[in-house]
Amino acid sequence: MSGAGGRLAITGLRAGYPRAAEVLTGVELTVPAGGLVAVLGPSGCGKTTLLRVLAGLLPAAAGRIRLGDRVLAEGPRGLPPERRRVGLVPQDAALFPHLDVAGNVGFGLPRRARRGPRVGELLDLAGIADLAGRMPAELSGGQAARVALARALAPAPGLVLLDEPYAALDAALRARLRADVAAILAAAGTTAMLVTHDQDEALSMADLVAVLDGGRVLQCAAPEELYARPATRWVAGFVGDCATLPATDLGGGRRGCALGEVRIGSVAGAPGATGYVVVRPEQVRLGRGGVPARVTDLTYVGHATTYGLALPDGTRITARAAGPPRHAPGAEVTAAAAGPLHLLAG
Numbered sequence: 001m002s003g004a005g006g007r008l009a010i011t012g013l014r015a016g017y018p019r020a021a022e023v024l025t026g027v028e029l030t031v032p033a034g035g036l037v038a039v040l041g042p043s044g045c046g047k048t049t050l051l052r053v054l055a056g057l058l059p060a061a062a063g064r065i066r067l068g069d070r071v072l073a074e075g076p077r078g079l080p081p082e083r084r085r086v087g088l089v090p091q092d093a094a095l096f097p098h099l100d101v102a103g104n105v106g107f108g109l110p111r112r113a114r115r116g117p118r119v120g121e122l123l124d125l126a127g128i129a130d131l132a133g134r135m136p137a138e139l140s141g142g143q144a145a146r147v148a149l150a151r152a153l154a155p156a157p158g159l160v161l162l163d164e165p166y167a168a169l170d171a172a173l174r175a176r177l178r179a180d181v182a183a184i185l186a187a188a189g190t191t192a193m194l195v196t197h198d199q200d201e202a203l204s205m206a207d208l209v210a211v212l213d214g215g216r217v218l219q220c221a222a223p224e225e226l227y228a229r230p231a232t233r234w235v236a237g238f239v240g241d242c243a244t245l246p247a248t249d250l251g252g253g254r255r256g257c258a259l260g261e262v263r264i265g266s267v268a269g270a271p272g273a274t275g276y277v278v279v280r281p282e283q284v285r286l287g288r289g290g291v292p293a294r295v296t297d298l299t300y301v302g303h304a305t306t307y308g309l310a311l312p313d314g315t316r317i318t319a320r321a322a323g324p325p326r327h328a329p330g331a332e333v334t335a336a337a338a339g340p341l342h343l344l345a346g
Helices: 047-055 101-105 111-115 117-125 141-153 171-188 199-205 223-228 233-238
Strands: 008-016 022-031 036-040 062-067 070-074 086-089 159-163 191-196 208-213 216-221 243-251 254-257 260-262 264-268 275-279 284-300 304-310 316-322 332-337 341-345
Touching: 008 047, 022 047, 022 208, 022 216, 036 171, 036 199, 047 086, 047 159, 047 191, 086 141, 101 117, 101 141, 111 117, 117 141, 117 171, 141 159, 141 171, 171 199, 191 199, 199 223, 208 223, 208 233, 216 223, 216 233, 233 243, 233 341, 243 316, 254 275, 260 332, 284 316
Parallel strands: 036 191, 036 208, 086 159, 159 191, 264 341
Antiparallel strands: 008 022, 008 062, 062 070, 208 216, 243 254, 243 275, 254 260, 275 341, 284 304, 284 332, 304 316
């Protein structure tokens, strides 16, 4: 199936609602053609507003949206939704109850094309060819999600927007759908934007993750880059568990923190002797040297155990180790940083 996606470029985008404070305050975001970006942020940060502006359901106040060689919006002037070639997969699938699966998938096509090969191609691509004659009421949540995605892809849009489409599904089903949906979008060659509050979903599915807060993109990077090298303390704390510990200058380019002397592998911000080191739970090693620590609590999830630790200066951090618990609450252990850490220089 030939690729239909275009490069998405958003510059200086501002938008809001009548008689309300501005929600988007200058969004800058670029997504390569055929790429999948996950927009991640807390409630109220502007994720849904961004989707509405891209889909043409809400006018922008300022800025430009460009998709491929077409300008979708320039300030408050923009193409109407039906001319944007933007597909939308809503939260609840919103299938037409009176149409079977094939009818739903073909709904957005010209009438003569609804019985043509395009519908069959999309059914095959989404892995639902055997469901073509079923009605929406006969589908599981995962099947309905695939139908909604196939319907959005049917008119060969340049951009597909996914508005937390799996929020109502159970965790196990969401996990199974992630890889399948990413593969379907890649095979279709469509540029896509997934809005989600689920960090695991964003990091596991997307080519790029854009962290949105206060109506702006604070950082946009590949999942590995975002997790390992966050740009700010807020981003570090929002994307995964971590502790940000004040860094001390030990001289000679060496740094220390509450875990003792540490190696620095990367730096964000202006070079300086002070700042904060980002310590992820998997970067804390127990029982093989380091500083004294006391286990305050633990959480066992089958494949790993997460320990809450109290350090001598009162600092609280967490450590994660594979397997069942080896230390009980109240146990005295030692803790050290394993491997190089990321420094947020100040």
